Amino acid sequence: MFDKKMLRKIFIAIILILIIIIAIILIRNTLARYESNATSSKDVDVAFWFVDNSFKTDRLLVEDIYPSDVSFDYTFTVSNYDVENSEEAVYKKAETDLSYEITMTATTNLPLEYEIQKNGVTCTKTENIITDADGTYYKQIKLETDANALVMEQGTDITDTFVIKVKFPKANYTNTEFADLIESIKLDLTAKQII
Numbered sequence: 001m002f003d004k005k006m007l008r009k010i011f012i013a014i015i016l017i018l019i020i021i022i023a024i025i026l027i028r029n030t031l032a033r034y035e036s037n038a039t040s041s042k043d044v045d046v047a048f049w050f051v052d053n054s055f056k057t058d059r060l061l062v063e064d065i066y067p068s069d070v071s072f073d074y075t076f077t078v079s080n081y082d083v084e085n086s087e088e089a090v091y092k093k094a095e096t097d098l099s100y101e102i103t104m105t106a107t108t109n110l111p112l113e114y115e116i117q118k119n120g121v122t123c124t125k126t127e128n129i130i131t132d133a134d135g136t137y138y139k140q141i142k143l144e145t146d147a148n149a150l151v152m153e154q155g156t157d158i159t160d161t162f163v164i165k166v167k168f169p170k171a172n173y174t175n176t177e178f179a180d181l182i183e184s185i186k187l188d189l190t191a192k193q194i195i
Contacts (some may be wrong), residue, residue, distance in 0.1 A: 012099040055190050062183035071165035080152035097194040098152045104141040105186045115165040
């Protein structure tokens with residue numbers, strides 16, 4: 001009626017399958033899995049402050065961007081004061097009126113579109129393609145402003161918030177040549193005293 005050899009083979013196969021499943025579960029539980037998260041109370045990527053004639057520069061890295069109809073936003077601020085010690089509220093302040101200029105230099109690895117907003121208002125800009133000594137191409141973007149647009153008056157603590165809106169057009173969605181590329185943005189700010 002029942003073939004004992006066949007039942008024995010089925011029984012051994014079931015036991016082997018159970019042993020393999022238990023071994024996989026035990027090995028998986030013993031392997032270390034790490035995850036790291038960080039949060040910030042500020043939503044500013046870069047902060048600049050000027051208290052005299054000076055030149056400041058910093059970099060932003062445009063990572064994990066993908067073709068989309070929405071922009072990826074990078075924020076930076078420009079202030080005419082700096083808090084040295086927040087507990088004692090020791091300030092360094094500009095003692096004269098300051099005007100400043102912003103130049104943004106971006107690599108040309110990706111076909112990105114840039115828009116810059118100051119305090120929520122879109123700025124007019126000029127874009128030029130430049131090369132360095134090695135022949136590398138860069139996109140240079142300068143803000144075109146009227147005489148009082150980038151001015152900080154003495155006696156008031158002013159912080160201008162800028163947002164760089166980076167868009168990767170969806171037309172490049174199927175183009176695999178852009179896979180795993182990153183874009184770097186260099187921000188150059190020059191401040192001058194107004195006499």
